[in-house]
Amino acid sequence: MFLWSSVFVASLVTATTADITSRDNTAQCCDKLLSSASPAVEPFLALLGVTIPIPPVDLGICCKPISISGCDNNCTDGIPVTCASDPVSVIGIDIGVDCTPIPPCCNTLATTTSPLFGSDDGDAFDDLTTLVGNGPVTTDNAPSIQAFTLRFGSVIDGLAVTYAQGTGPDLTTISHGTSLTAAQSGLMNRTVAVGTNETFTAVSGQTGFHTTFGVRVLQLSFTISNSFTGASRVVGPFGTSTGTAFTVTGGNGTLIAVGGSAVDTNSTRKWNLFHVQ
Numbered sequence: 001m002f003l004w005s006s007v008f009v010a011s012l013v014t015a016t017t018a019d020i021t022s023r024d025n026t027a028q029c030c031d032k033l034l035s036s037a038s039p040a041v042e043p044f045l046a047l048l049g050v051t052i053p054i055p056p057v058d059l060g061i062c063c064k065p066i067s068i069s070g071c072d073n074n075c076t077d078g079i080p081v082t083c084a085s086d087p088v089s090v091i092g093i094d095i096g097v098d099c100t101p102i103p104p105c106c107n108t109l110a111t112t113t114s115p116l117f118g119s120d121d122g123d124a125f126d127d128l129t130t131l132v133g134n135g136p137v138t139t140d141n142a143p144s145i146q147a148f149t150l151r152f153g154s155v156i157d158g159l160a161v162t163y164a165q166g167t168g169p170d171l172t173t174i175s176h177g178t179s180l181t182a183a184q185s186g187l188m189n190r191t192v193a194v195g196t197n198e199t200f201t202a203v204s205g206q207t208g209f210h211t212t213f214g215v216r217v218l219q220l221s222f223t224i225s226n227s228f229t230g231a232s233r234v235v236g237p238f239g240t241s242t243g244t245a246f247t248v249t250g251g252n253g254t255l256i257a258v259g260g261s262a263v264d265t266n267s268t269r270k271w272n273l274f275h276v277q
Helices: 042-047 127-132
Strands: 016-018 032-035 088-090 093-095 098-100 111-113 123-126 143-152 156-165 171-177 188-193 198-210 214-226 232-239 244-249 254-262 271-276
Touching: 123 127, 127 143, 127 156, 127 171, 127 254, 143 198, 143 214, 143 232, 143 254, 156 214, 156 254, 171 254, 188 232, 198 232
Parallel strands: none
Antiparallel strands: 016 111, 016 254, 032 098, 088 093, 123 254, 143 156, 143 188, 156 171, 198 214, 198 244, 198 254, 214 232, 254 271
């Protein structure tokens, strides 16, 4: 995922990538069956073709309410069983099941955070935390970057990132660094947006020492990939190319949020730290 801030200070922070395309619903994020039905119930279940495994058993990708056959509560092959104090009756016989929830369930996405690029001046920001909070990133709350708007001249002065979240239509824009409307000669704005079936899959740029402003993020460019056609395009670069190059990719996933440090201001040259998730 990408985490981006709207204040531009002198450095670029790490990026976290969420592997949404090939997310891994591993057992450690699911409910674990700790006890099965009593011996008196098992013969009746056997007549139904149902076998309750000997605990402890990981129930694969199932979330609560789980089923004793290992599928979710929408499946047709199993008997749904709720955890804790809510037994399920099968032909008049209650099945006692104890579960230990291992939050948040089976829709957690693995994320990776890139290293920090630039300096750490200014106030730290983390768009992912702003959007999701301190809990896990899931298929329900994972943000997706819809657009970047840059304010730049000889350095990257400001940045605004537009996010969608979950399946809803609402968009949220978070800005960091120099205001996109700051009246300053020599600065310009440029918006880079994804189209249908497209996502941001990489960001690259240069960071280094500017004689007037010190260590800054000097340049940015973006790679956009189309999940339907497999084609990729690069937009940019924006800024100057007189520093140390860096590239952050999402691997098999997608950049989802941006983080870093910056100074929110109406004046110029106030963004210096950047990271992507």
